[in-house]
Amino acid sequence: MTETAEQVAENTVEEIDLGPANKVIDKYIDMSGNLMPVLQGIQEEYGYIPEETVHLTAERLNVYPSQIYGVLTFYAQFHLEPRGKYIIRVCMGTACHVKGAGRIGDTIKERLGIGHAETTEDLLFTAEYVACIGACGMAPVIMVNDATYGSITVQKTDEVIKKYKAMG
Amino acid sequence: MVNLTIDGKQVTVSKTATIYEAAKEAGIYIPVLCYAKKLLPYGACRVCLVEVEQMKGRLIPSCTTPVTEGMVVTTMSDEIRKVRKTVMEFLLVNHVLDCPVCDKGGECDLQDLSYEYEVVSNRFEGEKFDLPKDEINPLIERNMNRCVLCGKCVRVCDEVVGYGSYSFINRGFETKIATAFDRGLNCEFCGQCVSMCPVGAILPRPFKFKARPWQLKEIDSVCGYCGNGCTITLGTKDNEVQTIRFNDKTGVNDGNLCIRGRFGYSYVNSDQKLTKPLVRRDGQLVETSWEGAMQAVTDGFNSAGDSVGIISGARLTNEELFLLKNYGKALGTENLDHSGGECYKGVTEGLKETLGIQASTGTFPQVENCDAILSIRSDFYETHPVFGMVVNQSVRRNEGKLTVIADKLGKFTKLPNARTLLHKPGLELNLLNAISAVLIEEGLAKTEGVEGLDALKDALKDYSADAVAAATGVDAEAIKQTARELAAAENAAILLAYGLPYTAYSKELGIAAANLSLLTGIAGRQGSGLYLCGEKANSQGAIDLGILPGANGLGAQQMLTDAAGGKLKALYMVGEDPVVSYPDRSLVEQALENTFLVVQDMFLTETAKKADVVLPAVSFAEKNGTFTNAERRIQKVRKGIQSKGEAKTDFAILQQLLKAAGKDVPVDEAAAFAALAAATPGYEGVSLEMVGPQGYVWGGDILKPETANLIPVAGGKAVDSKYQLLTGSALYHSGTVSTKAKGPSAVVAEAYIEVCREDAAELGLEEGDLLKLKAEGGELKAKVKVDRRLPKGVFFAPYHFSDMELNRVYSGQPVIAVEPVK
Numbered sequence: 001m002t003e004t005a006e007q008v009a010e011n012t013v014e015e016i017d018l019g020p021a022n023k024v025i026d027k028y029i030d031m032s033g034n035l036m037p038v039l040q041g042i043q044e045e046y047g048y049i050p051e052e053t054v055h056l057t058a059e060r061l062n063v064y065p066s067q068i069y070g071v072l073t074f075y076a077q078f079h080l081e082p083r084g085k086y087i088i089r090v091c092m093g094t095a096c097h098v099k100g101a102g103r104i105g106d107t108i109k110e111r112l113g114i115g116h117a118e119t120t121e122d123l124l125f126t127a128e129y130v131a132c133i134g135a136c137g138m139a140p141v142i143m144v145n146d147a148t149y150g151s152i153t154v155q156k157t158d159e160v161i162k163k164y165k166a167m168g
Numbered sequence: 169m170v171n172l173t174i175d176g177k178q179v180t181v182s183k184t185a186t187i188y189e190a191a192k193e194a195g196i197y198i199p200v201l202c203y204a205k206k207l208l209p210y211g212a213c214r215v216c217l218v219e220v221e222q223m224k225g226r227l228i229p230s231c232t233t234p235v236t237e238g239m240v241v242t243t244m245s246d247e248i249r250k251v252r253k254t255v256m257e258f259l260l261v262n263h264v265l266d267c268p269v270c271d272k273g274g275e276c277d278l279q280d281l282s283y284e285y286e287v288v289s290n291r292f293e294g295e296k297f298d299l300p301k302d303e304i305n306p307l308i309e310r311n312m313n314r315c316v317l318c319g320k321c322v323r324v325c326d327e328v329v330g331y332g333s334y335s336f337i338n339r340g341f342e343t344k345i346a347t348a349f350d351r352g353l354n355c356e357f358c359g360q361c362v363s364m365c366p367v368g369a370i371l372p373r374p375f376k377f378k379a380r381p382w383q384l385k386e387i388d389s390v391c392g393y394c395g396n397g398c399t400i401t402l403g404t405k406d407n408e409v410q411t412i413r414f415n416d417k418t419g420v421n422d423g424n425l426c427i428r429g430r431f432g433y434s435y436v437n438s439d440q441k442l443t444k445p446l447v448r449r450d451g452q453l454v455e456t457s458w459e460g461a462m463q464a465v466t467d468g469f470n471s472a473g474d475s476v477g478i479i480s481g482a483r484l485t486n487e488e489l490f491l492l493k494n495y496g497k498a499l500g501t502e503n504l505d506h507s508g509g510e511c512y513k514g515v516t517e518g519l520k521e522t523l524g525i526q527a528s529t530g531t532f533p534q535v536e537n538c539d540a541i542l543s544i545r546s547d548f549y550e551t552h553p554v555f556g557m558v559v560n561q562s563v564r565r566n567e568g569k570l571t572v573i574a575d576k577l578g579k580f581t582k583l584p585n586a587r588t589l590l591h592k593p594g595l596e597l598n599l600l601n602a603i604s605a606v607l608i609e610e611g612l613a614k615t616e617g618v619e620g621l622d623a624l625k626d627a628l629k630d631y632s633a634d635a636v637a638a639a640t641g642v643d644a645e646a647i648k649q650t651a652r653e654l655a656a657a658e659n660a661a662i663l664l665a666y667g668l669p670y671t672a673y674s675k676e677l678g679i680a681a682a683n684l685s686l687l688t689g690i691a692g693r694q695g696s697g698l699y700l701c702g703e704k705a706n707s708q709g710a711i712d713l714g715i716l717p718g719a720n721g722l723g724a725q726q727m728l729t730d731a732a733g734g735k736l737k738a739l740y741m742v743g744e745d746p747v748v749s750y751p752d753r754s755l756v757e758q759a760l761e762n763t764f765l766v767v768q769d770m771f772l773t774e775t776a777k778k779a780d781v782v783l784p785a786v787s788f789a790e791k792n793g794t795f796t797n798a799e800r801r802i803q804k805v806r807k808g809i810q811s812k813g814e815a816k817t818d819f820a821i822l823q824q825l826l827k828a829a830g831k832d833v834p835v836d837e838a839a840a841f842a843a844l845a846a847a848t849p850g851y852e853g854v855s856l857e858m859v860g861p862q863g864y865v866w867g868g869d870i871l872k873p874e875t876a877n878l879i880p881v882a883g884g885k886a887v888d889s890k891y892q893l894l895t896g897s898a899l900y901h902s903g904t905v906s907t908k909a910k911g912p913s914a915v916v917a918e919a920y921i922e923v924c925r926e927d928a929a930e931l932g933l934e935e936g937d938l939l940k941l942k943a944e945g946g947e948l949k950a951k952v953k954v955d956r957r958l959p960k961g962v963f964f965a966p967y968h969f970s971d972m973e974l975n976r977v978y979s980g981q982p983v984i985a986v987e988p989v990k
Contacts, residue, residue, distance in 0.1 A: 051349065062584050064332025065348035073337040 020045040021053040025060050035063060035071060039078060048079040084119045084126035086144050086164050093132030095139040104140055105129060107157045124165070172239035187230035187241055188216055198243050199252065199284070201259075201277050201366050202318035203231040206422050207327055208565075212319050214255045215281060218243045227251055253285040260287060261294040262341075264313040272368030275381040278316060279367075299344065304352030306914035307373055307431050308362055312344050315369040321345060321361035328424060329360050330560035330583055345369075356899060357915055358553065359430040363414040363423060374431065374911060375411040379403070384410060387808040388418050388861075390795050391429040392483055392788035393902040395702040396421065396532075396554045397797025397863070398429050402789055402808035408437045409789055409808060418861045420532055420801055426553035428902050431911025435787065436809070438908060441770050442784035443813020453772075453782060458814065458824075464781045466828050468764040469499055472738035477503035477727035480715050481743030482704035483905070484818050485793025485805055487840035489706070489713040490847075491822035491833065492742060498829040502718025503727050503736070506710045508750030509671030509980045510723050514664065515700045515711055518678020523691055523698075524874030526711055527850075530661065530697020531799045531869050536562045537695065540657035541570045542603075542650065544596055544664040544681060546578035546588075550899045551665040552701050552798070556580070559663070569657075571650045573599050575894060576964060577957035587650065591640035593892050593962060594982035597673055598883035599647065600680035601628055602636035606651035607687045613655070614689040620878035624683065627880030639886070654688045659695035667703025668749050668903070669895045669967040672982035676881040683878050692872040701798035704903060705788070709796035712848055712866075724750075725980075731759035738764040742818060743785065745904045747774035748970040752979040768821060771908055774970050784815035791817040792837045794859065800871065802854065803863035889985035891961055893921075893941065893948075895978055898966035907968055919972030920953040922964040928954045931988055940989040943977040947989070 024041035028034040058065040072078040116129040135141045138150025170183045181190040201213035211232035218230045221240035302310035322334040333355045337346045384403035391398045399419025403411040416423030445461030446453040496504040535558045549556035562568035563583045571587045572580045581588040605628040607613040637644035685691035685698040717723045730736040746756045760778040767779035776782045790811040826833045834840035845851040850866045858864045900916040933952045940949040
């Protein structure tokens with residue numbers, strides 16, 4: 001019995017806290033067409049859309065889980081896996097491509113072990129290869145969350161990674 | 169009505185029709201892939217394009233475009249042909265074209281249209297997908313490489329089934345149909361998606377590589393499971409039922425079926441079925457000849473004199489029940505009954521005393537247009553799934569307001585805006601009383617011509633919404649709203665299912681529901697109805713035919729009690745397995761032990777194992793006759809296969825027994841129907857010719873009540889126990905027969921006890937753990953199923969399975985107090 005109780009306790013720890021998701025749903029529950037804002041709000045809270053929140057949303061908004069999954073896979077903005085604290089966007093637009101964006105992507109892969117849409121195990125970094133981010137004058141360019149790093153080189157990339165690693 | 173011209177032909181159709189429907193009505197062919205009669209227009213496939221003179225310059229999808237006055241439509245031209253062919257080329261770009269091994273071959277819309285439009289080459293090239301097949305579940309195989317994205321499966325699962333398994337996921341070329349998180353299918357397995365798929369993307373797995381469609385012989389019959397009476401078209405080959413074919417033209421179900429109907433057929437082919445009569449010699453059941461068996465039966469019954477009891481199942485045809493009744497007369501006994509616990513008393517006594525009738529007042533299809541529906545017990549969907557789908561459509565499409573009086577959540581309670589009156593177990597009556605009380609108190613009740621109002625008023629004093637709310641745990645306002653909605657609705661329906669696991673308060677529930685139907689004016693009103701639906705295929709027929717105790721006869725429960733006490737000498741069980749399915753197993757066993765027992769069944773059931781003589785009978789697929797479903801629809805059961813071995817229809821066996829008793833017998837089923845129609849109230853003047861493809865509803869679409877008596881009924885009492893066990897039907901099974909069928913058993917193979925998450929955590933239980941319960945001096949055990957639909961402290965166990973011996977502790981009580989054993 002004690003063993004099972006422990007197991008149950010363990011499972012509960014592993015389960016995510018649905019409090020924030022419930023709060024988001026509370027906020028929009030009476031609005032028509034509320035699925036998108038609810039999902040966006042949940043992603044804001046958790047950094048991604050955990051599966052449990054899909055089932056919770058389905059139950060509370062009376063939508064099928066399959067429909068929610070359809071919406072989540074239709075829009076690129078939604079993520080079903082946990083993402084890093086820092087999202088490194090590597091611009092792969094024409095200008096950046098010509099000026100060696102591929103090397104920058106390779107460096108990140110080498111240093112952090114993550115390619116496009118992948119996340120480090122410590123959940124610190126997620127890499128994303130994106131099309132033009134509109135800063136061709138500074139090509140090649142990367143963004144880490146909202147900060148932009150232009151005219152970037154392999155060496156500069158190392159520095160940026162080091163900086164964010166230090167920030168933890 | 170709207171007038172238009174299609175291909176030079178003048179057509180007049182309803183103004184809600186689309187061009188496609190107008191053409192179809194006029195007998196003009198337009199190809200379609202994504203259209204289905206029972207689904208809302210969608211316009212996904214673009215093969216139904218036509219020209220409309222008033223909308224020149226582009227082609228118009230005929231399946232989504234409504235007709236307008238004076239429209240001039242052309243359904244075929246060089247351009248249309250060219251465009252349709254191009255559409256086919258697009259569809260074939262990423263199609264796998266594995267037609268030689270595809271089970272849809274021969275009846276595939278994509279194959280037929282490619283042939284029709286001579287798509288011999290393709291100007292476009294694209295990637296073929298290599299998506300994995302869904303091979304996890306045993307019943308429905310999904311191969312998305314063959315999918316044409318018509319969305320019929322998505323729509324039928326949403327609009328009709330209300331389950332919502334599927335959705336379109338991803339986008340652009342990557343779009344595909346998938347379940348949530350793209351996993352294997354885990355649903356009701358009703359197979360509506362299978363029946364809708366125009367290609368080989370969704371197929372019935374049990375039918376794989378069994379036959380090409382043109383090799384199958386199709387026979388329209390009626391499903392042998394529940395009282396819904398769905399038409400099922402048997403696809404037979406090699407004297408076996410190979411599959412159930414889609415048929416939306418015949419019967420009451422619009423081509424919809426549940427898992428039992430669509431996948432529960434395999435027992436008819438089973439080699440476990442009895443093929444020879446058996447008699448007990450030296451304590452053993454041994455094979456014998458029919459002559460020997462008949463002699464043993466006759467001798468046994470003769471020596472019992474008139475101390476014989478007959479208990480029948482409710483899956484015999486009307487003709488067989490008629491002979492059985494006559495055989496009872498021949499034996500000189502009035503001890504005749506069906507269904508243990510007399511669960512049908514809501515109809516035979518409840519409705520009889522209030523409305524003066526013994527049947528539902530309306531038909532199923534009209535419920536789709538009801539604005540207010542009250543379902544008593546959430547299990548209604550489980551017992552009558554396809555009628556449940558009509559309710560789904562009313563709620564989902566027509567915004568019908570559904571209220572569920574429920575002791576646990578279920579399919580119905582999840583429907584959009586469904587109001588759930590979730591009460592403590594055993595208190596359904598209290599809620600029905602409270603709704604009646606609100607109607608009277610707020611002056612909403614229709615009391616003209618109604619008898620007994622004062623007495624009812626008086627009796628309902630203790631059942632004010634607030635008092636009942638406090639006792640049941642339901643919100644008082646919700647009770648009041650329900651009453652107001654039912655009173656205000658133009659068309660309303662009240663649903664109540666009855667069956668072996670629902671014997672508690674059966675009569676009282678019938679009365680309370682009838683009271684409500686009188687106060688709301690539902691009973692007998694056009695478009696509205698009170699539905700008391702029997703659990704078995706011919707439950708209504710059994711009541712109509714009077715398979716009930718005579719004036720001096722004993723009911724099933726009393727027969728068993730008397731037999732157990734040695735007061736009844738012989739029992740004749742026809743198509744019933746009381747050891748497993750009746751309340752109070754110990755009493756049943758003792759009764760069977762102490763009597764000369766004849767069992768007539770398809771299988772060597774637990775009951776048959778205790779018999780002195782076993783007569784091998786056959787399934788519905790091997791016989792002709794009629795069933796009367798829960799809305800009084802008489803429908804034809806047709807023989808699809810020859811029975812194996814020496815097993816006989818119950819009709820033939822009863823013919824023989826009657827002859828042995830020196831009685832005249834009808835020569836065949838048709839003659840028996842003529843005789844029973846003449847002798848059965850409501851059936852007078854009905855002939856088999858009148859029983860057409862849609863059957864024949866005796867008493868008409870609306871059966872008018874003959875009396876209007878309000879009768880007070882006392883409420884139930886809550887059980888004071890921390891843990892309580894409910895029993896009932898599981899969606900995947902019906903009675904005990906479905907446990908012998910591979911389809912339902914592949915999904916739910918054994919007994920289980922359902923437990924809510926909180927209780928599971930508290931008791932340290934996980935899915936699949938063995939849970940032992942102490943109850944009524946006995947003990948129960950089964951695997952745990954953790955679910956979210958039960959309130960805390962309430963367990964649920966289905967009654968279908970023999971191993972669990974649920975009826976050792978279930979003796980007809982509304983709730984069983986239990987104690988989990990550590």
